[in-house]
Amino acid sequence: MVKKTDVLVIGAGPAGIISALTAKRYYPDKNILVMKDVKNGCIPCGIPYMFWSLKNPDDNKLGMDSLKKNNIDVILGKAVTVDRENKIVAASDGEEYKYEKLILAFGSNPIKPPIAGIDKAGIYPILKDMDYLKTVIGELKDAKNVLVLGGGFIGVEFADEFSKISGLNVYLAEILPRLLGNSFDEEFSVLAEEKLKEQGVQVLTNNKVTEFLGEKKVQGVRFDSGEEIKIDGAILGIGAVPNTDIASNAKLGIGKGKGIWVDEYMRTSDPDIFAVGDCAEKKDFYTRRRASVMLASTATAEARIAGANLYRLKVVRENKGTIAIYSTYVDGLVLGSAGLTEQSAKKEGFEIISSASETIDKHPGSLPGSNKIQVKLIFSKHSGILMGGQVVGGISAGEVINIIGMAIQQRVSMSELETLQMATHPYLTSAPTMYPIVIAAQNAAAKV
Ligand SMILES: Cc1cc2nc3c(=O)[nH]c(=O)nc-3n(C[C@H](O)[C@H](O)[C@H](O)COP(=O)(O)OP(=O)(O)OC[C@H]3O[C@@H](n4cnc5c(N)ncnc54)[C@H](O)[C@@H]3O)c2cc1C
Incomplete structure (x- = not known):
């Protein structure tokens, strides 16, 4: 029936x-x-952290309670x-x-590129399935050398997480010349790379994997340079x-x-x-x-x-386009990006002005827990409208990028950002005199 x-x-x-x-x-x-x-789903953004930070992978379970509480039926x-x-x-x-x-x-669905040997055991695409991921965690438990393939944010987060496991050698391979290349300009992506290297991750940019080696189970990987390294497992983080x-x-x-x-x-x-x-x-x-x-x-x-x-159109709720906004975290270093990068804006043909600012995220900067924060803003040269922004810093950078994202979606101008009214507090924010978004907007205005 x-x-x-x-x-x-x-x-x-x-x-x-x-x-x-x-x-x-x-x-x-x-x-x-x-x-x-999927019987037992998981919170997708938390998947990398199931491998070390969350001592119990089940803590990353995607519950259905909110649906049930609202009388929404769920079936498998x-x-x-x-x-x-x-x-x-x-x-x-x-x-x-x-x-x-x-x-x-x-x-x-995660991309599985047509690389020779990709179907060997020990090579794992990321599926948002708790039972599968627990198996991967179990199988990688005794690994000594692991390869993360793909230097986007998922690969970077996995490499960061794996670097915390003592005795595990971590390789991060990326075909492009730099990590996070689609969403950050070079001066920002280089900071992620430096941080990973500090943690002992072997960052292999400009490296294309041509073959996974081994019998049934992966034992190594060959690059287009001809170089080979030994691995016991690989995570595929090259998109979906x-x-x-x-x-x-x-x-x-x-x-x-x-x-x-x-x-x-x-x-x-x-x-x-x-x-x-x-x-x-x-x-x-x-x-x-x-x-x-x-x-x-x-x-x-x-x-x-x-x-x-669903049943009646509410014009106030419409999709005005996707701005690509996200943040990522590498051992305490937070990177956030929203909208166009300088590189992508130029490639698209926009005439732009970019500007930067650097300050401390508390005031005075000697307060405990202070971090340096750097902001880069990209404006349309002629209209002064904000088109993109990047932030790097401590935890506070995670919400600063959301302010920038809001400003992009509202098509806020350089002069509006220069006169932004914001809440500041010594423990919570940069000083009002040095608020990084305002200073970056001022620096852009000075270039006009
Ligand atoms: C490791 C990792 C980390 C990430 N981190 C972040 C982050 O920090 N921030 C961020 O914004 N995004 C992050 N993402 C991206 C984010 O996970 C995805 O954009 C998001 O999950 C998309 O949600 P969705 O509901 O469209 O699809 P999904 O989460 O993929 O859910 C789709 C569901 O539909 C089910 N399904 C498919 N076909 C059928 C069918 N025929 N019948 C029934 N069910 C079906 C699937 O099994 C799946 O459970 C991350 C992704 C990964 C893999």
């Missing part, structure tokens, strides 16, 4: 959970059912097809679900692709970036089907061209838009 629900959400990652909760808030009378195919099942004409989703166990509105929150098979089989539009095409309200080419999170196509905030951003924060923002607009 076909089961009926008003709203069916497929996938219980950040996008699925938040779209279900938002839909319930806006449409409390509707029945909502979330279908998930794998959707296999969407029959759009009859509005029925079929699951792999033969069950069928009829919906009024469908939200696709399928997420993404949107999970769109079911959507494309259902003949929903797929965007140029291979995500499910969506409009400003997260509606797919079928107005009763929404797509959110990693599986949905992203458009750049400035150019509206496709953007390959996959972040939990972006996923939840999209989920809030979809949940609110």
